[in-house]
Amino acid sequence: MGPSGRTSGQGSKRDARGQPVIVVAVQILRAAAALMVAWHHARHEAGLLADRGAGPALDPATLLPWWGGVDLFFVISGFVIVHAGGRLAGRSGGRARFLAHRVARVVPLYWLVSLLYLVLALARPDLLGEAAALVRDPVALAASFLFWPAARPDGTVQPLYGLGWTLNYEAAFYALFAAGLGFGRRGAVAWLCGSLAVLVAVGALVPGLPVPLRFWSDPIVLEFAAGAGLALAWGAGFRPALPLRVGLAVLGVLGLILAARVLAGLGEADGFLRPLLVGGPAVLLVAAALGPPRDAAAVARLPSTVRGLVALGDASYALYLLHPFALRLVREALLRLGLAPALHPWAGMALMLAGSAAAALAVHRLVERPLTRALRRRLDPGAPQNRVRAVPAPVPPRGRED
Template identity: 50%
Template sequence: MSKLLYIQILRACAALAIAIHHAQFDAGAIAARLGGPFQPLDRIPWAAGVDVFFVISGFIIVYSSQTLFGSPGAGRVFLMRRLGRVVPLYWTVTSLYLAVALVLPGVLNSEILEPGFILASYLFIPLGRPDGAVQPLYSLGWTLNYEMYFYVLFALTLAWPKRTSIGMLIGVLLAATVVGSVVSLPQPLDFWTGPIILEFAFGVALAHLKSQGLVLPRGVRAAFAIGGLGLLLAGANLSMPRPVAYGVPAALFVAAAALGADRVRPETWLVRMGNALGDASYALYLVHPFVIRAGREVVLRTGLGAVIGPWGYVALVLAGAVLASLMIFRWYERPMTEWLRRRSEPGRLKLA
């Protein structure tokens, strides 16, 4: 069982928060169709699950790459592993979304279906849409555009020893943010210099502290978790930059989850479920919009919405999204990732 059980649980919570955020939109539409009230839990910044993901990504990428720093060809090995992990499922959901758009052309603006834009979406290149949003064809992929950018930066620093690599990586992220804040840049440079990239730096710094042997007492980690929650709720109601309002609380959550003593937990039901949901969190993030929209159509067409109500709908689609993500991870995502890794890295040590 994973030594980073709490990071696994935090990944699952982040994905669930984003799913709850999106499910409430459709719950409101259902309530409006049925003529009933619906008050979303909008005081909780569910969208901050993305920021938690970014800090976790910065942490995990550095923490799991200890043997790669300073190794010949490490950058290429790392990128191949990341591509094998991220690309198959993302390209699959993007293709499914594109197929729906082609079958039902009224769903999307025809300009969005321009071939160059579609190609950029598959290649993780951020471009502006006709409505001004810098998002790919499958809009959730905007986070993966940041992830892939971070992976490339990290791969470029892997040729150096760990301390130098980490210093360079954090320095580049800081410098890019400063440049983006003072200079008006075209896309995709404007996207790649957005302040949200600092959240990767938070995770990188935490991974370095852990690798140096920092272990926080349980009471301190509990205070970090509680303080992070308080800051998150407060930041949602104040006008602050996202890395401060959401990124700092996310970093406190990750510190609380990661900076305890390393130990393997007994194989209990809770540990297995935490690991399973953490492993499936990427699938949950990418697949939940399909389940939410399908669930909306089912409850409206069958009359079930009048029986279970908006919050019953939210519970139903969340359960469906979790089940779908567990199945997709087990029978598609993990086998595909392992197959690609065997093909691209024969005889090499697997990345944790």
């Protein structure tokens, strides 16, 4: 899930000239995290194709815990929010501005996707299983749109659109960080990490907590704290040398491979096991990505493949939210065209992933960015990038806003 980003400039820090800067490798990791989650679900779609006679079933064993893209997202989110939002710490109106930026970034696309899912639930409830039952529960339905954890009839704590469970964590993380902005940048990070640690301790020690507290006290929230700590270190000048970055990346990948092997025997990654086995390697990967910041001109000089991955990193939120729809559309297209048996499984899964990426890039550019900019102008009209500057009439405005 990766709503933290640089759409409309809100996820990027600015250099001494006021120009937005990004950490390129972190953007690429955002793309990788979304692709991991999409690949995890593509494997499920390939299994459904096998059930319908397209080919043999996939081996359930995997090289990596692909669902761990969520853990990578959480660490990145902790980093990006402190990296970008920390400049508002201690400023008058900083809390309100930070939350306005987060609402503008997260809400429009998520609500659109949730509304689409609601229409599907009303039209074809047989396709959605337990999620369809939420349509008959107005309280749970409202909670789904308000990022409030609520239990489904089967007991799972998920909103109407199941992938939104990650955003329920993100929203709580934003609220905690906003509450600490009055303490300054370091104080905000200390407040955030301390609050998350207390939440986890309460969840571990106190039985029978209400659903929201039980949800928010899951040890997975420590991954946000780890990302925030990395942002503080990066802001203080931590730039690992290239050999160290390569070593951290190798250790991170090896850690994920080991996690896949361990979890294959254990099944569920509950409690502290998930942040330890999967979150730990994710922290190493994000640490490996902490190179120097680059402005738009420097990014434009990068090889086209790298620029493409940076663009997909920008669209990672759209990719995370939309890939289930794209995967199913490609799956059904393969079946109707009679191509599923010939392409099953790997070529078919690759097409599903490519279709998801293409849809995400299009929606990010045509829907997500315009909506984010429009809502941000309304919620925070005083933001520097929303101000109208006088320019000579013959010279059109140039350059990307994000």
